[in-house]
Amino acid sequence: DTEVTQTPKHLVMGMTNKKSLKCEQHMGHRAMYWYKQKAKKPPELMFVYSYEKLSINESVPSRFSPECPNSSLLNLHLHALQPEDSALYLCASSPGQGAPGELFFGEGSRLTVL
Amino acid sequence: QKEVEQNSGPLSVPEGAIASLNCTYSDRGSQSFFWYRQYSGKSPELIMFIYSNGDKEDGRFTAQLNKASQYVSLLIRDSQPSDSATYLCAVFDSNYQLIWGAGTKLIIKP
Numbered sequence: 001d002t003e004v005t006q007t008p009k010h011l012v013m014g015m016t017n018k019k020s021l022k023c024e025q026h027m028g029h030r031a032m033y034w035y036k037q038k039a040k041k042p043p044e045l046m047f048v049y050s051y052e053k054l055s056i057n058e059s060v061p062s063r064f065s066p067e068c069p070n071s072s073l074l075n076l077h078l079h080a081l082q083p084e085d086s087a088l089y090l091c092a093s094s095p096g097q098g099a100p101g102e103l104f105f106g107e108g109s110r111l112t113v114l
Numbered sequence: 115q116k117e118v119e120q121n122s123g124p125l126s127v128p129e130g131a132i133a134s135l136n137c138t139y140s141d142r143g144s145q146s147f148f149w150y151r152q153y154s155g156k157s158p159e160l161i162m163f164i165y166s167n168g169d170k171e172d173g174r175f176t177a178q179l180n181k182a183s184q185y186v187s188l189l190i191r192d193s194q195p196s197d198s199a200t201y202l203c204a205v206f207d208s209n210y211q212l213i214w215g216a217g218t219k220l221i222i223k224p
Contacts, residue, residue: 042202042214043158090157101148101206105157 003027006091006106014114015081021109023074023091032074033103034066035090043090049074050096081113116141118205120215129224133190135201137215140184143208147179147186150202152217158202162188193222 004025013019025032031050035043048056049068057066063085065077074091088110092103117140127133135149146165150158164170164177164186176189186205190197203215 040217042204042216045212088157100210101146101204101212102160102163103148103150103158103212105159108157 004104004106006109010110012112018079021076025093029093030096031094033092034076037088083113086113116207116213118213118215120203120218123219124221126221127193129222131193133193135188135218137203138185139205141207144205146206148204149188152200195222195224198222
């Protein structure tokens with residue numbers, strides 16, 4: 001069982017909808033990530049939160065809005081998405097600066113934009 | 115453009131044999147190296163990491179790092195059908211970024 005929990009597992013939304021993806025971890029990790037993954041491609045980094053502060057934003061369109069309410073929770077707010085945004089959205093956590101690259105992924109939220 | 119390269123495969127290996135997966139990287143200042151396994155439709159799972167030149171063993175898995183030649187490999191001994199997956203190599207480079215390879219699809223044939 002993964003220790004990073006993502007909800008919902010599947011989401012279908014129209015281009016005018018507003019929805020949110022949620023992620024929770026209870027491993028005491030201080031870094032949390034959002035990745036986007038298309039079929040047969042590696043994960044693509046979107047955002048990094050370190051100690052609850054946004055530290056990396058990989059030039060992601062503003063229709064994706066991250067939020068880190070506390071050290072255990074990470075949200076990704078979605079608004080006015082495009083069909084090409086359909087993908088698997090992965091949340092990950094890592095112990096922090098001492099262990100870069102050691103990522104623990106949730107099961108992902110598979111998003112379909114109609 | 116810093117790159118991490120893997121043969122996309124598929125790499126087909128008989129059950130019980132050794133599967134050898136390779137990864138090369140362009141940034142000579144890269145610091146740490148990771149292997150993730152991803153089953154179809156699932157999320158990546160970290161299976162090995164290596165920071166120093168040489169071999170690191172964990173059960174049936176061995177990671178090998180050669181910084182001079184800029185390659186890292188993953189050996190899977192006594193391959194099982196359950197090892198069939200895509201294996202992603204990731205490299206933490208000198209700019210403190212995690213660069214991913216495109217992955218190698220491994221098929222273990224019973």
